[in-house]
Amino acid sequence: MASIQDVASLAGVHRSTVSRIINGEGKFRADTKRKVELAMAELNYRPSAIARSLATASSNMAGLLVTYYTGGFFGEMMEQVQSELDKHGKFLITAQGHLSAEGEREAIRRFHHLRCDGYVLNSRYLSDDELRELAQEPIPFVLLDRQVSGLESRCITFDHRLAAKQAVRCLIEQGHRKIACISGSLSRASSFQRYQGYVEALQEAGIIQDPGWAEEGDYSRESGYRAAQAIYRACPEITAVFSCSEEMTLGALLFFHQHNVAIPQQLSLISFDSVGLCASLYPPISEVHFPIREMAQSAVELLISQIQGQPSATCCHFQPELRLRDSVHSRLKADGF
Template sequence: MASIKDVASLAGVHRSTVSRIINGEGTFRSDTKRKVEQAMAELNYRPSAIARSLATASSNMTGLLVTYYTGGFFGQMMEQVQAELDRHNKFLITAQGHHCAEGEREAILRFHALRCEGYVLNCRSLSDDELRQLAQEATPFVLLDRFVEGLESRCITFDHQQAARMAVDHLIAQGHREIACISGPLSRASSHLRFQGYTQALEQAGIDYDPAFCAEGKYCRKSGYQAAERLYHSAPSMTALFCCSEEMMQGALQFFHEHNVVIPEQLSLISFDSIDLCDALYPQVSSVHFPISEMAQTAVKLLMSQINQTECHITRHFLPELRLRNSTLRRSLSKS
């Protein structure tokens, strides 16, 4: 395996010259750079990432904190963060927060120990005060799908409440009044906002809120199945259902198929969707789209601008899009 000494010898320059050209330090004559690059190509020399980080005091690594690794939502997020970092020749380090503040705190400490240049934080449990305190440190970070007062310039946000209202408003416009909801964990800010959107849409339409029509899930397929089962018994008159995530919706759809509830003739169904899962099911499920791919890409762009101390003119607040498919019908055609 070739070394930097071999490259210097073949190019006829000093080792420090090779090192500085690799790390982009200083200016050199074009013929000197060409000799070094040709020597590297001939010897198939690849600079050590560790050596470069020591030389430049930069690890070239970015930390991404997620709640957990499973599920299409987080897979899509990681894929898009990696794709955008590839454009900047940066490495990605990921860590799970394990649904608790201590787990998120440990992940950030790990990023710091690895000398990450910056962090993209999709954190759910750390308090606003702790994040404001973290902002006092030198390492930049961006909050993905989180709003913290005082850190507006670091936040990439989505209007969860409006998205839920759009979904339920569509069901109401279709003549439904017995509308059930499978929410996410209401301890999460985004889940609570979605639930608020559901109840506000009902209130605006003059429909009384009934807790029997609501079941709390855990953003996974199994919890969606279990929530659908609870609603099947607690709200047998429901004619429509709003699911606050595509994976919970998939579990609910499985339950209703198993119990011969026909979608949409007997039950209209609408869901949140971030990974186009709703378009791949039968029937195709109407949804409000949560653009996590675009948000993840934007978070990296914003972080790179912070690291490089450049201006970044981007959209930081994203809005939902209603996508109507085959899973809803007017009340007159639904279960009586």
Template sequence: MASIKDVAALAGVHRSTVSRIINGEGTFRSDTKRKVEQAMTDLNYRPSAIARSLATASSNMTGLLVTYYTGGFFGQMMEQVQAELDQHNKFLITAQGHHSAEGEREAIRRFHALRCEGYVLNSRHLSDDELRALAQEPTPFVLLDRVVEGLEPRCITFDHPLAAKLAVEHLIQQGHRNIGCISGPLSRTSSHLRLQGYKEALQQADIRFEPALCVEGDYGRKSGYLAAKQLYRSAPAMTALFSCSEEMTLGALQYFHEQSVILPQQLSLISFDSIELCDALYPQVSSVHFPISQMAQTAVELLMCQINQKECVITQHFLPELRLRGSVSKQAVPIA
């Protein structure tokens, strides 16, 4: 494997000259720079990211904190962050929070140890006070899908209550009044906000909230299956269902298919959707779209502005989009 010494020898310059050209330091004659670049090409030399970080006091790396790596939602988030960082010639380092505040702290400590220039944090467990304290440190960060009082310029947010409200209002407009809900884990702020929107839509339509029609899931497919099973048995008058994630929707659909429940003739279904999975299901499922890809892209743009200390005029608050497909019909007969 070629070294910086080999490049210098082939180009006929000192090693420090090669190093400074690689790191963009100083001004050199065009023919000197051209000889170094040609030598690097001929030797297939690739600068070491670690060596560059030591030379420039910058790792050229960005940290991304996620809850876990599995699932389309987080895959879409990571893919978009990587794509946007590629445009800035930055490296991506990812870490899982492992569903705990300590896991998230450890991830941030790892980013710091690797000298990341900045972080995109999809933090679910760190307290607002802890994030405000982190903001006093020199390394910039952006919060993705979270708002913290006092850190609003760092936050990329989504209107979760409005999204849920739009979904349930659509069901009500089709004549449904016995509307079930599979919520996310109520330990998460986003789940509370979605449940809040569900309840607001019912209240504004003078429909009483029935706890028996609401089952808590964990955003995973299995929990959607089990929640559908519980609702099928305990809420026979239910004619419509609102699912708070596409993974839970998949699980619910599996259970209803096993029970030969025909959608939308016997049950109308509407879902949250962040990765456009609902468009690929059968029947295609109506949804409110959660634009995590655009939000992740914007988070990187905002972070780059912070790192480069530039003004950044971008949309930081995103609104839902109602996408109507084939899973909702006028009020049907109860499922059981």
């Protein structure tokens, strides 16, 4: 196995020159860098990540905390974070929060022990106070899809309430008055904000909500199926459903198909979507788009700026986009208005 001294000898330069070129330190003539690169290629030399870490006081690793690994949403997040870190020559270390504050604490402790240069935290369970306390530590972090007062410069956020309002307003504008909602767990901030948007849209239109119109899920397909079943059996008169995640939408669609409820002729449907799934369903489902790829990209850009001690022009707040497809039927036309 070739050593850094072998590379230096073949390139005809000092060993420290090879080390500094590998670590991106200092400025060198183009022909010197080229000779070192050719020598590395000829000898099939690969710099030791551990050695580079000791030489630069940087592990070249970044941590990503997610709730869990399954599901298209988290897969999309991890893929985009990895892709962005690759551009900066950094390795990705991921950890699950295991649906608890202690699980999230343990993940951050693991990042710290591995000497990660910084973290992207999709934290759901740590309190705002605990995150503000963590911000007193020297290792930088960015909060993805989380707003914490006092940490605004570290937060990448999305307007969940406005997104839900846009979706429900669209259904109302199409003549729907009996609109159900399949929400996520209302103990989660983003889920509660989506439910708030649904309720506010009904209230602004003067629609009195029937308690049977809303059911909580947990963002899984199974919970979407159960929620659709409970809503439709309790309130078969509903004409539209707003679903707060694409996975729950899949479960709801299965229930409706099994019970011969035609979309959109009998029931209109709008879903949250972050991975483009709704466009591939039949019929294509109207969606309010949650731009997790763009948010993950911005999170990494912001983190790299913090690691390098530079100001960032990264967009930290994202607005929803409503994408209408074939799953919304106008009752205005159906009722002859």
